Amino acid sequence: MRSYLLLMLLIAVAVGLTLLPVVGAPQIWLLYLFYFFVFLAAANMWNLLAGFSGLLALCPAAFIGLGGYTMTILTWLGIPYYLGIVVGGAVAALFAMIISVSVFRMRGVYFAIGTLVVPAILRLVFLRWKPVGGDLEGGGAGYMVKGVRAIPPETTYWLALAIGLVSVILVVTILRSKFGLGLAAIRDNDISAASSGIDVFRLKLSSFIIAASVMGVAGGIFYMNQGYIEPNNAFDINWLMIVLLATVIGGKGLEWGPLTGTVIVVALRFQMARYVGISSLIQGLILVVIMLVAPQGIMGLVRDLRKAANSRLVS
Amino acid sequence: MSQLSGLASPVVIGILMGGLYVTIALGLSLVFGVMKVINVAHGDLVILGSYLAFSAITIWGLNPLLWLVPSLPLFFILGLLIEKYLLNRAARMSADAALIVAFGLALIVQNASQMIWTPQTRALTTSYSMTTFTVGNVYIPLVYLLDFAAALVVMVALRQFLERTYLGQAITAASQDRQTAELMGINPGRVSQIAFGIAMALAATAGIFFGLTFSFNPTSGTALLIIAFGVTILGGLGSMVGTFIGGMIFGLSQTLGGHFLGPTGQLLVPFLMVLVVLTIRPQGLFGR
Numbered sequence: 001m002r003s004y005l006l007l008m009l010l011i012a013v014a015v016g017l018t019l020l021p022v023v024g025a026p027q028i029w030l031l032y033l034f035y036f037f038v039f040l041a042a043a044n045m046w047n048l049l050a051g052f053s054g055l056l057a058l059c060p061a062a063f064i065g066l067g068g069y070t071m072t073i074l075t076w077l078g079i080p081y082y083l084g085i086v087v088g089g090a091v092a093a094l095f096a097m098i099i100s101v102s103v104f105r106m107r108g109v110y111f112a113i114g115t116l117v118v119p120a121i122l123r124l125v126f127l128r129w130k131p132v133g134g135d136l137e138g139g140g141a142g143y144m145v146k147g148v149r150a151i152p153p154e155t156t157y158w159l160a161l162a163i164g165l166v167s168v169i170l171v172v173t174i175l176r177s178k179f180g181l182g183l184a185a186i187r188d189n190d191i192s193a194a195s196s197g198i199d200v201f202r203l204k205l206s207s208f209i210i211a212a213s214v215m216g217v218a219g220g221i222f223y224m225n226q227g228y229i230e231p232n233n234a235f236d237i238n239w240l241m242i243v244l245l246a247t248v249i250g251g252k253g254l255e256w257g258p259l260t261g262t263v264i265v266v267a268l269r270f271q272m273a274r275y276v277g278i279s280s281l282i283q284g285l286i287l288v289v290i291m292l293v294a295p296q297g298i299m300g301l302v303r304d305l306r307k308a309a310n311s312r313l314v315s
Numbered sequence: 316m317s318q319l320s321g322l323a324s325p326v327v328i329g330i331l332m333g334g335l336y337v338t339i340a341l342g343l344s345l346v347f348g349v350m351k352v353i354n355v356a357h358g359d360l361v362i363l364g365s366y367l368a369f370s371a372i373t374i375w376g377l378n379p380l381l382w383l384v385p386s387l388p389l390f391f392i393l394g395l396l397i398e399k400y401l402l403n404r405a406a407r408m409s410a411d412a413a414l415i416v417a418f419g420l421a422l423i424v425q426n427a428s429q430m431i432w433t434p435q436t437r438a439l440t441t442s443y444s445m446t447t448f449t450v451g452n453v454y455i456p457l458v459y460l461l462d463f464a465a466a467l468v469v470m471v472a473l474r475q476f477l478e479r480t481y482l483g484q485a486i487t488a489a490s491q492d493r494q495t496a497e498l499m500g501i502n503p504g505r506v507s508q509i510a511f512g513i514a515m516a517l518a519a520t521a522g523i524f525f526g527l528t529f530s531f532n533p534t535s536g537t538a539l540l541i542i543a544f545g546v547t548i549l550g551g552l553g554s555m556v557g558t559f560i561g562g563m564i565f566g567l568s569q570t571l572g573g574h575f576l577g578p579t580g581q582l583l584v585p586f587l588m589v590l591v592v593l594t595i596r597p598q599g600l601f602g603r
Binding site (some may be wrong): 283 | 579593
């Protein structure tokens with residue numbers, strides 16, 4: 001009954017959001033929502049990794065940047081952006097498979113630092129490398145997305161909405177499947193999970209690849225809207241900050257945590273856009289304070305309050 | 316032949332500069348040993364040390380080396396506070412929580428530095444910044460020699476402290492086996508605090524020498540963290556000699572990478588090495 005209600009609510013919200021550009025919502029709303037959906041997709045996937053699969057992967061920028069770069073480079077080769085976005089997701093997934101050979105040998109903090117190095121390496125590689133030649137800027141200077149002006153803003157918005165929804169649906173279905181049950185067992189105790197016949201490695205690898213592909217698509221959509229990509233931005237630690245903050249504020253390891261956290265991250269970003277330096281400083285402070293005071297984030301607090309209210313009713 | 320003589324400079328400078336990484340890595344591995352936390356803010360705290368020295372020399376005209384005297388206790392106390400109020404509390408929750416809090420601290424330090432000192436690139440300039448020696452046809456800047464000498468002093472002093480003093484032995488015991496150390500009457504909370512304070516003093520030291528050797532900006536810390544982590548893994552936790560060799564190897568990889576691949580190679584080669592080292596030996600080459 002509850003899941004049925006949830007489904008209805010999701011569909012209603014999705015339909016409402018889809019119709020926004022048609023009913024003439026202000027451009028600035030659409031822009032806020034665009035950022036919201038892209039960040040939500042990335043945060044949901046990061047929560048799948050760090051919250052549910054026990055993988056503190058510090059490399060979201062690698063997947064997002066690769067997705068963005070793939071889409072951009074393909075537009076220069078005459079391939080339309082919508083195909084480029086899909087290919088970007090595939091490239092990110094392939095890249096996740098390749099680096100998993102290395103980083104999946106590491107555990108705990110070793111895995112965290114091992115994955116932190118990955119976007120740093122990609123940044124340096126893309127600073128040197130000009131994937132397509134000719135009369136392009138390329139290399140360290142970055143690329144324009146070719147033909148970006150022809151894309152109507154509603155299309156950009158709908159694409160972002162789509163990847164945001166996909167990320168929500170993915171998390172909801174995964175958590176209610178056997179796959180999600182396995183992940184929960186791993187998160188609680190990976191040794192006993194393995195001894196109950198769960199293929200820990202395969203499950204973790206699957207969520208790593210799923211997360212990479214969704215982040216890759218989100219990256220493609222994000223840089224399509226930017227119209228421009230360069231290594232220092234695409235592989236910046238800022239991406240890690242966004243997903244970490246959104247997940248931790250909302251509640252790491254909780255189904256609706258990233259959704260709540262992303263609302264706050266986007267609000268902070270636009271409210272404080274005038275004070276760039278202090279904005280990041282405050283985000284750092286929030287991260288530390290939330291982690292120490294309410295490690296389960298806002299949704300964790302909500303859950304605790306509900307529990308407290310219920311127990312009062314009972315007693 | 317001319318190819319080989321061209322290599323002499325990067326090799327010598329790489330080895331000397333490796334001293335910087337040794338100093339940074341010792342702080343990182345000391346904390347990791349006792350608290351099992353990788354302080355991902357360590358690199359940014361090193362750069363904070365560089366910035367404070369920068370202010371000291373521009374405001375008071377101090378010699379940066381003289382600035383070591385007040386900055387070591389200052390950073391030691393700062394370390395005690397950070398450990399007590401932030402990292403220790405997070406470490407008791409989970410390893411992930413500690414890493415996330417340390418990451419938040421890194422963001423705070425980076426952005427505070429950016430606000431106070433602007434994102435502009437700075438350097439610690441002194442009367443001896445440009446002094447060089449010539450040995451054969453190799454030019455050796457004085458500051459690189461200072462980096463190396465500082466690393467040797469730090470290593471010997473730290474080793475003496477860890478082996479000879481009660482507190483040092485307690486730190487060693489706690490990093491080998493926390494529970495047993497606690498049973499032997501060692502207060503692990505206090506030991507972690509002191510270890511973190513010492514790591515911060517090492518960060519202050521490294522910051523001053525780093526600033527003397529290279530120009531820096533608020534985001535320079537991340538690369539330092541990654542390389543210092545690589546040095547720690549390559550050298551093995553708790554192995555002084557291993558860390559020393561690791562520092563030299565990473566110093567060499569940086570100068571040789573720059574020599575063969577140009578400016579971006581300076582970081583690309585050591586970063587790739589970190590990944591390779593972690594892949595081959597996820598627990599470190601000379602480690603336990």
